[in-house]
Amino acid sequence: xxxxxxxxxxxxxxxxxxxxxxxxxxxxxxxxxxxxxxxxxxxxxxxxxxxxxxxxxxxxxxxxxxxxxxxxxxxxxxxxxxxxxxxxxxxxxxxxxxxxxxxxxxxxxxxxxxxxxxxxxxxxxxxxxxxxxxxxxxxxxxxxxxxxxxxxxxxxxxxxxxxxxxxxxxxxxxxxxxxxxxxxxxxxxxxxxxxxxxxxxxxxxxxxxxxxxxxxxxxxxxxxxxxxxxxxxxxxxxxxxxxxxxxxxxxxxxxxxxxxxxxxxxxxxxxxxxxxxxxxxxxxxxxxxxxxxxxxxxxxxxxxxxxxxxxxxxxxxxxxxxxxxxxxxxxxxxxxxxxxxxxxxxxxxxxxxxxxxxxxxxxxxxxxxxxxxxxxxxxxxxxxxxxxxxxxxxxxxxxxxxxxxxxxxxxxxxxxxxxxxxxxxxxxxxxxxxxxxxxxxxxxxxxxxxxxxxxxxxxxxxxxxxxxxxxxxxxxxxxxxxxxxxxxxxxxxxxxxxxxxxxxxxxxxxxxxxxxxxxxxxxxxxxxxxxxxxxxxxxxxxxxxxxxxx
Numbered sequence: 279x280x281x282x283x284x285x286x287x288x289x290x291x292x293x294x295x296x297x298x299x300x301x302x303x304x305x306x307x308x309x310x311x312x313x314x315x316x317x318x319x320x321x322x323x324x325x326x327x328x329x330x331x332x333x334x335x336x337x338x339x340x341x342x343x344x345x346x347x348x349x350x351x352x353x354x355x356x357x358x359x360x361x362x363x364x365x366x367x368x369x370x371x372x373x374x375x376x377x378x379x380x381x382x383x384x385x386x387x388x389x390x391x392x393x394x395x396x397x398x399x400x401x402x403x404x405x406x407x408x409x410x411x412x413x414x415x416x417x418x419x420x421x422x423x424x425x426x427x428x429x430x431x432x433x434x435x436x437x438x439x440x441x442x443x444x445x446x447x448x449x450x451x452x453x454x455x456x457x458x459x460x461x462x463x464x465x466x467x468x469x470x471x472x473x474x475x476x477x478x479x480x481x482x483x484x485x486x487x488x489x490x491x492x493x494x495x496x497x498x499x500x501x502x503x504x505x506x507x508x509x510x511x512x513x514x515x516x517x518x519x520x521x522x523x524x525x526x527x528x529x530x531x532x533x534x535x536x537x538x539x540x541x542x543x544x545x546x547x548x549x550x551x552x553x554x555x556x557x558x559x560x561x562x563x564x565x566x567x568x569x570x571x572x573x574x575x576x577x578x579x580x581x582x583x584x585x586x587x588x589x590x591x592x593x594x595x596x597x598x599x600x601x602x603x604x605x606x607x608x609x610x611x612x613x614x615x616x617x618x619x620x621x622x623x624x625x626x627x628x629x630x631x632x633x634x635x636x637x638x639x640x641x642x643x644x645x646x647x648x649x650x651x652x653x654x655x656x657x658x659x660x661x662x663x664x665x666x667x668x669x670x671x672x673x674x675x676x677x678x679x680x681x682x683x684x685x686x687x688x689x690x691x692x693x694x695x696x697x698x699x700x701x702x703x704x705x706x707x708x709x710x711x712x713x714x715x716x717x718x719x720x721x722x723x724x725x726x727x728x729x730x731x732x733x734x735x736x737x738x739x740x741x742x743x744x745x746x747x748x749x750x751x752x753x754x755x756x757x758x759x760x761x762x763x764x765x766x767x768x769x770x771x772x773x774x775x776x777x778x779x780x781x782x783x784x785x786x787x788x789x790x791x792x793x794x795x796x797x798x799x800x801x802x803x804x805x806x807x808x809x810x811x812x813x814x815x816x817x818x819x820x821x822x823x824x825x826x827x828x
Contacts, residue, residue: 303629304580320590351375372633376631377631388748407701416781420798428579438564467514478550502542526545596614600633625766698745721744
């Protein structure tokens with residue numbers, strides 16, 4: 279990657295902004311767009327030469343260096359102790375460091391072919407994968423409301439499957455019509471599953487499946503798995519509903535030790551989201567869509583919306599320190615690597631930054647204590663894997679979602695080769711890596727030597743051929759919740775397939791900063807075209823567009 283300190287910039291003018299945001303990850307990019315839409319002056323900085331930070335989609339050749347660069351802390355010392363502010367207050371520079379957010383990084387090349395290296399710029403690999411968007415979820419609604427959808431092109435996810443213990447993929451029926459078309463289900467299973475979908479639809483419409491009865495309040499508060507047992511669904515069907523449609527993270531069959539028990543009311547709401555997503559757009563017939571050039575395009579889309587509203591962008595710009603009022607301890611600005619001081623009462627930092635205590639002789643005791651334990655709450659870890667294969671997991675399907683109950687999600691997407699993303703929540707780093715390896719051993723064939731005859735695909739009993747693994751990157755990523763007090767940090771990517779929790783955190787941060795402002799006021803954008811499609815703009819960005827550079 280390019281060295282961000284190797285570039286020289288003219289002084290930024292003006293020097294005072296309503297908001298300064300450091301990092302162009304998805305939370306920071308949405309916040310920049312929302313702040314600009316509310317009429318605020320915004321400066322958006324990033325030390326990287328690309329948009330997206332930990333939410334970016336990078337070429338294959340750039341992934342290892344990015345992961346390794348964020349696997350250890352990098353201090354950025356300052357020599358200057360105090361600086362004047364526009365209000366004549368004395369500001370103390372508080373040094374920044376980038377803290378480690380990735381660990382146990384394992385990069386492997388399973389092919390001696392030069393093909394991958396020669397075409398590495400054709401691969402856009404999601405650092406925070408797997409991710410998909412439900413057609414009816416809040417992230418899509420936000421893109422439509424903000425106009426960010428004009429800058430992203432999407433493709434339909436062709437199918438969703440559940441992987442059994444034998445490695446076979448079973449399709450996920452997402453509606454009553456799909457149930458009766460599924461040849462893998464027996465007549466009794468079809469009848470029970472069809473009745474279940476009818477019950478859910480009736481409950482959501484407020485009528486009940488028998489003309490008046492709804493799901494009882496008692497059943498809504500009980501664990502979802504118990505409700506599915508009550509209506510006598512088979513183990514296989516329960517697994518599909520629980521993990522492939524309701525997207526439960528933890529093993530719900532072991533309620534006593536389950537870290538997050540899914541209640542029936544929440545499971546029903548997730549089924550409703552899935553069902554309402556199917557067929558919402560005429561050019562996306564399934565429930566799920568995916569940005570053609572990777573999830574990093576979402577960051578660029580919101581950055582473009584912010585730029586249209588006047589947000590100023592500067593990439594390759596390192597921030598050396600925050601400028602803190604010596605008396606009150608409030609953050610008032612930033613000191614850039616160029617030596618320039620910029621000022622704002624609202625400073626937002628990406629999740630990989632961390633503040634260091636100011637020097638003892640430069641600040642009072644209360645300010646020293648304020649910086650002792652500053653940071654974000656860590657709520658766990660997620661083990662991630664990026665794999666490149668020679669074929670799709672499912673014949674004739676280029677883009678699909680595969681769920682390994684109860685934890686592992688896999689999302690292949692097509693290019694000249696096929697990319698498979700894996701993730702699993704974990705508390706223990708070693709166990710997280712073991713789970714990734716177990717999934718890979720189930721669905722891939724790994725060449726044992728460079729000779730073609732020894733690199734042939736394994737075949738299962740029914741002669742299905744496993745994709746051959748060509749390259750992989752496995753790593754453990756720390757998840758953080760963000761901090762929205764006097765020092766505002768955005769969260770790291772979480773372990774969900776969607777962005778709902780992240781959007782809730784962004785809205786919370788926005789309303790703390792601007793309690794009187796609306797989060798993306800209604801616009802006059804034509805949100806849907808005449809055909810009811812999520813219409814991509816003719817201005818859709820290329821995979822590595824840097825046109826917003828200052």
